[in-house]
Amino acid sequence: MEGSDYDLIKAVGKGDEGAFECLMRRYRKSVLNFVYRHIGDRYMAEDLTQEVFLRTYLASARFVPTGKVRTWIFKIAYNLCLNEIKRMARLRRLRDELDAHQAITCESPAAGGARSGVEEVEAVLEALSRLPEPQRAALLLRAGEGLSYAEIGQVLSLSVSGVESLLFRARTNLRQIVQICGKG
Amino acid sequence: MQCEQARERISAYMDGELDGPTLHQVGDHIEVCASCRALLDGFRKVDDLIRGLHGLDVKDDFARQVLEKVRESDRPPGLMCPGKGALSRVLSFLEPLWELFEAKRAPNTGILEEFDDFPPLSVGFIYFKFWSQVGRG
Numbered sequence: 001m002e003g004s005d006y007d008l009i010k011a012v013g014k015g016d017e018g019a020f021e022c023l024m025r026r027y028r029k030s031v032l033n034f035v036y037r038h039i040g041d042r043y044m045a046e047d048l049t050q051e052v053f054l055r056t057y058l059a060s061a062r063f064v065p066t067g068k069v070r071t072w073i074f075k076i077a078y079n080l081c082l083n084e085i086k087r088m089a090r091l092r093r094l095r096d097e098l099d100a101h102q103a104i105t106c107e108s109p110a111a112g113g114a115r116s117g118v119e120e121v122e123a124v125l126e127a128l129s130r131l132p133e134p135q136r137a138a139l140l141l142r143a144g145e146g147l148s149y150a151e152i153g154q155v156l157s158l159s160v161s162g163v164e165s166l167l168f169r170a171r172t173n174l175r176q177i178v179q180i181c182g183k184g
Numbered sequence: 185m186q187c188e189q190a191r192e193r194i195s196a197y198m199d200g201e202l203d204g205p206t207l208h209q210v211g212d213h214i215e216v217c218a219s220c221r222a223l224l225d226g227f228r229k230v231d232d233l234i235r236g237l238h239g240l241d242v243k244d245d246f247a248r249q250v251l252e253k254v255r256e257s258d259r260p261p262g263l264m265c266p267g268k269g270a271l272s273r274v275l276s277f278l279e280p281l282w283e284l285f286e287a288k289r290a291p292n293t294g295i296l297e298e299f300d301d302f303p304p305l306s307v308g309f310i311y312f313k314f315w316s317q318v319g320r321g
Contacts, residue, residue, distance in 0.1 A: 142231075168194070
């Protein structure tokens with residue numbers, strides 16, 4: 001079954017598994033990559049992505065078309081990421097304390113020299129993880145998924161001007177983090 | 185446009201989120217301001233870093249796994265609460281208790297007909313029974 005996102009979600013709300021599979025095909029990769037880049041753990045990202053679509057299915061009958069289906073799905077994904085980040089917060093603080101000195105002095109093997117592809121990805125994910133939560137989400141939604149400011153505002157419950165301000169700070173901060181480690 | 189004003193809008197300028205007049209004002213300023221051009225360039229590199237992150241591939245059995253979880257949840261779409269089976273069991277348990285406490289209606293006591301069907305021991309029943317007796321003296 002094909003059709004608009006709204007047609008699909010209406011059908012899913014009536015228990016149409018074919019429509020649900022079609023909806024998953026459209027957004028599963030975007031959601032997976034948003035979640036992965038957000039929390040930095042591949043295996044947890046896969047689990048969370050499944051949870052995103054499970055919750056999408058269960059809430060589908062209550063979807064109100066005041067916004068796009070896509071932003072609604074990303075909002076579910078964002079909320080699940082927040083829950084996961086809170087759960088990992090304690091470990092992350094410990095890791096950040098250990099890594100803060102490394103970032104400032106840039107003693108990591110990647111700094112000042114050529115990095116492998118994997119190291120480069122890890123470095124960017126590490127830099128992203130240092131951003132405050134809503135800044136990270138806004139940047140991933142804009143640069144990674146191409147959502148408009150209005151759509152990002154719906155996901156993060158912010159005004160358009162709030163999103164603009166958030167993205168400005170996110171890019172400024174990430175640029176500084178990356179520059180410290182010699183990439184910028 | 186002042187440099188400070190332009191800097192604050194550079195992110196939106198890059199994303200094409202500015203209205204026409206503001207877009208032109210920021211664009212004109214960037215042309216003559218090396219600092220703002222450097223900032224814009226830095227923001228573009230940040231976005232390139234994000235876009236350059238390799239994407240994960242979805243496993244082939246992703247849809248099957250999600251559908252299995254959906255079926256295991258035993259909930260129809262829109263029902264974020266215990267399944268029908270559990271709910272009906274709870275209601276079945278409560279039903280005899282409800283019948284135990286529900287009193288039968290009293291016979292006609294001669295009160296005003298329109299209030300004759302108050303359930304016994306309800307506030308309305310007590311009120312009108314009292315006043316009807318007061319009225320009889």
